[in-house]
Amino acid sequence: MIKFEQVSKTYAGGQRALQQVNFHLQPGEMAFLTGHSGAGKSTLLKLISIMERPTVGKIFINGHDLGKISRKQIAYIRRDIGMIFQNHHLLMDRTVFDNVSLPLVIEGYSHKQIRKRVAAALEMVGLADKMRQLPIALSGGEQQRVGIARAIVNKPPLLLADEPTGNLDPKLSMEIIKLFEDFNQAGVSVLIATHDLGLIARMRYRTLTLKSGQMITDGLSDDSVEVVQ
Numbered sequence: 153m154i155k156f157e158q159v160s161k162t163y164a165g166g167q168r169a170l171q172q173v174n175f176h177l178q179p180g181e182m183a184f185l186t187g188h189s190g191a192g193k194s195t196l197l198k199l200i201s202i203m204e205r206p207t208v209g210k211i212f213i214n215g216h217d218l219g220k221i222s223r224k225q226i227a228y229i230r231r232d233i234g235m236i237f238q239n240h241h242l243l244m245d246r247t248v249f250d251n252v253s254l255p256l257v258i259e260g261y262s263h264k265q266i267r268k269r270v271a272a273a274l275e276m277v278g279l280a281d282k283m284r285q286l287p288i289a290l291s292g293g294e295q296q297r298v299g300i301a302r303a304i305v306n307k308p309p310l311l312l313a314d315e316p317t318g319n320l321d322p323k324l325s326m327e328i329i330k331l332f333e334d335f336n337q338a339g340v341s342v343l344i345a346t347h348d349l350g351l352i353a354r355m356r357y358r359t360l361t362l363k364s365g366q367m368i369t370d371g372l373s374d375d376s377v378e379v380v381q
């Protein structure tokens with residue numbers, strides 16, 4: 153689903169964000185991505201979602217070589233990726249329904265399809281009764297779940313989350329991770345970038361660790377193996 157081959161990224165100012173990163177996330181796999189602040193986690197997610205381009209190396213998403221796609225194909229590849237952010241980027245003056253329906257409106261779905269899919273997505277995250285509310289009237293955990301409903305409403309095969317539990321207490325964080333597990337069990341591939349080592353330790357998932365732009369470990373949280381460069 154995601155394959156990195158010898159990927160390096162140096163920003164325009166000369167800042168080396170990633171160095172010779174290799175990994176393969178299989179279809180249907182769920183993994184954590186961790187590392188200290190500035191280690192390169194956000195850069196890695198931006199390369200997957202084609203918000204940045206690698207300086208060197210190859211990236212494959214769902215079988216597509218990102219080095220060979222045209223500008224026009226970027227939107228097509230992005231359709232396969234549901235993105236979830238720490239501050240969820242919700243439109244605060246629009247209802248929960250409007251926020252979640254946005255990707256479908258952009259794709260030109262019919263009103264009937266939109267109503268059906270948004271209702272199903274909100275049901276999955278436990279917010280069916282909040283459809284007509286403004287996000288401002290919801291708790292932080294609920295707002296995050298609206299962001300998740302929006303990310304999954306067009307049923308992408310891959311979910312990417314950047315610090316999705318950053319502002320939440322441990323109980324709410326666990327609920328959010330449980331939601332990701334539900335999607336994963338339904339066949340969706342999931343990659344979650346987080347600083348929250350406590351959260352990772354409580355789960356037994358593959359954990360990719362970055363340090364100063366290098367992938368230093370790759371394995372289960374409690375017995376991860378060092379990556380030999």
Ligand SMILES: Nc1ncnc2c1ncn2[C@@H]1O[C@H](COP(=O)(O)OP(=O)(O)OP(=O)(O)O)[C@@H](O)[C@H]1O
Nearest residue numbers: 163165167168169188189190191192193194195196
């Ligand atoms: N647009 C940019 N231009 C120049 N340098 C950048 C840019 N974005 C990130 N960097 C640098 O690249 C390195 C990796 O940053 P990145 O944001 O990927 O780290 P991170 O692990 O996500 O950090 P955090 O956990 O604090 O969000 C840092 O040294 C950062 O300063």
